[in-house]
Amino acid sequence: MKIAITGAAGLFGHGLATAFSTRHQVIPLTHGSADITNARLFEAAMQEIHPDLIVHSAAIPDLDICEADPDRAFLVNYQGTCNVANAANRIGAGLVHISTDAVFDGKKQSPYVETDPTAPITVYGRSKLQAEQAANSVERHWIIRVSVLFGPGKTNFVDKGLRKIAAGEDYKVASDQMGNATLTTDAGLKIMEVVEAGRCGLYHVANQGTCSRLELARAAAELAGLNPAKVIGVPDAQMHRKAPRLKYSVLEMAALKTGGFSLPRPWQEALAEYVHTIKL
Numbered sequence: 001m002k003i004a005i006t007g008a009a010g011l012f013g014h015g016l017a018t019a020f021s022t023r024h025q026v027i028p029l030t031h032g033s034a035d036i037t038n039a040r041l042f043e044a045a046m047q048e049i050h051p052d053l054i055v056h057s058a059a060i061p062d063l064d065i066c067e068a069d070p071d072r073a074f075l076v077n078y079q080g081t082c083n084v085a086n087a088a089n090r091i092g093a094g095l096v097h098i099s100t101d102a103v104f105d106g107k108k109q110s111p112y113v114e115t116d117p118t119a120p121i122t123v124y125g126r127s128k129l130q131a132e133q134a135a136n137s138v139e140r141h142w143i144i145r146v147s148v149l150f151g152p153g154k155t156n157f158v159d160k161g162l163r164k165i166a167a168g169e170d171y172k173v174a175s176d177q178m179g180n181a182t183l184t185t186d187a188g189l190k191i192m193e194v195v196e197a198g199r200c201g202l203y204h205v206a207n208q209g210t211c212s213r214l215e216l217a218r219a220a221a222e223l224a225g226l227n228p229a230k231v232i233g234v235p236d237a238q239m240h241r242k243a244p245r246l247k248y249s250v251l252e253m254a255a256l257k258t259g260g261f262s263l264p265r266p267w268q269e270a271l272a273e274y275v276h277t278i279k280l
């Protein structure tokens with residue numbers, strides 16, 4: 001297949017491009033080469049490339065930036081997705097839309113399944129939920145919700161912490177945020193498998209197991225041979241951030257299970273593989 005990937009210079013875009021290019025022709029699209037907020041130019045680019053599938057990863061994923069500037073958040077995350085979906089419809093391409101655990105309210109005490117009611121508590125979450133609805137307009141669509149991502153290609157929660165600790169600094173992280181941790185390339189390979197099976201729909205995709213941000217950062221420090229006590233857990237409320245964080249946003253991969261797909265490996269294995277590639 002010929003596959004165009006939006007946001008390909010981003011963290012997940014890099015992982016998606018790495019995964020899909022193992023078996024398909026990937027056309028990476030960046031903010032500079034294909035701005036998703038420019039409907040006309042984006043559609044013209046798609047008419048020219050004519051991909052069989054658009055994997056849409058471009059977004060503003062920073063919760064605090066979105067909270068501070070809702071107009072920009074909705075322009076890129078929602079209107080941008082409308083433009084991508086419209087272009088997919090015009091050229092008859094399928095669409096993989098990358099979404100987020102932030103569509104939930106974080107108040108549940110057990111893992112969220114795909115059919116759980118959504119109730120985003122942030123601008124980011126609301127813009128991404130509306131984007132899911134836009135993606136629904138494409139006949140062959142996959143909506144993929146992921147949670148905390150780490151991986152090569154761009155600074156992320158894990159390597160940022162390791163670099164701080166290696167420089168002798170403390171790494172302050174929320175102690176009361178429970179979720180999934182996922183290697184971008186593992187998620188990318190699972191998404192490719194689901195797409196190749198032709199089974200459209202809504203999927204949660206993550207490495208298996210749950211962890212808090214504190215556990216994740218400490219596990220990474222230990223794997224890197226650094227002092228895990230340099231990771232300092234702080235309640236989210238004391239971090240004075242613009243957007244509230246979800247206390248609990250574990251994603252249950254019910255759709256993968258019922259679809260007969262295997263689940264990605266445990267997060268600890270994926271983290272070990274990733275940490276050993278980081279040069280500090």
Ligand SMILES: NC(=O)c1ccc[n+]([C@@H]2O[C@H](COP(=O)([O-])OP(=O)(O)OC[C@H]3O[C@@H](n4cnc5c(N)ncnc54)[C@H](OP(=O)(O)O)[C@@H]3O)[C@@H](O)[C@H]2O)c1
Nearest residue numbers: 007009010011012031035036058059061100146147148149
């Ligand atoms: N990172 C996570 O833990 C996480 C968790 C859940 C869901 N997600 C979802 O995963 C997807 C990718 O996130 P990420 O972490 O990879 O973010 P990222 O590293 O910031 O990548 C997003 C990319 O989108 C590009 N972009 C922004 N505005 C654009 C525009 N108007 N037109 C075209 N491209 C534009 C950015 O380019 P510039 O930087 O040049 O603007 C960037 O390369 C998003 O849909 C996000 O909601 C991420």
